[in-house]
Amino acid sequence: xxxxxxxxxxxxxxxxxxxxxxxxxxxxxxxxxxxxxxxxxxxxxxxxxxxxxxxxxxxxxxxxxxxxxxxxxxxxxxxxxxxxxxxxxxxxxxxxxxxxxxxxxxxxxxxxxxxxxxxxxxxxxxxxxxxxxxxxxxxxxxxxxxxxxxxxxxxxxxxxxxxxxxxx
Numbered sequence: 001x002x003x004x005x006x007x008x009x010x011x012x013x014x015x016x017x018x019x020x021x022x023x024x025x026x027x028x029x030x031x032x033x034x035x036x037x038x039x040x041x042x043x044x045x046x047x048x049x050x051x052x053x054x055x056x057x058x059x060x061x062x063x064x065x066x067x068x069x070x071x072x073x074x075x076x077x078x079x080x081x082x083x084x085x086x087x088x089x090x091x092x093x094x095x096x097x098x099x100x101x102x103x104x105x106x107x108x109x110x111x112x113x114x115x116x117x118x119x120x121x122x123x124x125x126x127x128x129x130x131x132x133x134x135x136x137x138x139x140x141x142x143x144x145x146x147x148x149x150x151x152x153x154x155x156x157x158x159x160x161x162x163x164x165x166x167x168x
Contacts, residue, residue, distance in 0.1 A: 009060035012108045014161055016045075016063040017101070017115050018140075019122040020070060020078050041141040045118070048150030057158045063118075064104060066125050067097050075121050098129045105133075114160050119143070136160050 049058045070093075072078040082090050105113060115135045117123025123137030138153040 010062075011060050012062060012105075012110045013113055014058055014061040015105065015108070015110065015113045015115050016061055016118055017122055017126055018063070018065050018118045019075060019125065020065050020067040021073055041144065044141060044144050044147050044150050047147035048154055051147065051151050054151055054154050054158070057161055058154055062108060064101065066101060066122060066129075068100055075119075094129065101130065114157070116157055134160055 049055060049061075067078060070078065070081060072081050082093065085093060113133065115126050115130060115133045117126045117135060117137040119140030120137060122140075123135065126133070126135045136157045138150070138157060144150050144153075
C-alpha cells in the first residue's frame with residue numbers, strides 16, 4: 001500500500017491512545033515510525049480493525065501515545081519514573097503530555113474525536129486528563145487472545161463514534 005492509497009481512508013473521528021511507547025526494536029534506525037508499537041500482540045488490533053463492519057468505522061484511524069518521549073515502555077516503569085519526580089515536576093510532566101496530545105489533535109483537525117484508551121491505564125489517564133473529550137476504553141494488546149475478541153470490543157466502541165467524518 002502506498003501513501004496515495006491512504007488518501008480516502010485516513011480520518012480523524014477516532015483516535016486510539018495507548019499509554020506509552022512500545023518496547024519493540026527496530027532493525028532500521030532510520031525508520032522512525034517502525035518502532036511504533038511493534039510488540040508481539042499489536043497485530044490483533046490491526047486484524048480486528050480489518051474485519052467487515054469494523055473497518056468502515058475504525059480503518060484509517062490515528063494512533064498515538066499519552067506519554068511521549070519518556071524512556072519507559074511498560075506501565076510499571078512509567079509509574080516508577082513519575083513517582084521518582086517531585087510533585088511539581090510530575091504535575092508539569094503530566095500537563096506537558098496533556099498539552100502535547102491536545103496540540104496533536106488540533107493539528108489533525110479533530111473537532112470532537114472519540115478517544116479510545118487502549119488498556120485500562122490509558123483509559124484512566126484519558127478520563128482524568130482529557131475530560132473535555134469523549135473517551136471509551138478497550139483492552140490492551142497483551143490482554144486480548146484473538147482478533148474476534150477485539151472486534152467485539154470495537155463494535156461496542158463504535159456506538160460512540162460520530163457519524164460525521166472529517167477526512168485527513
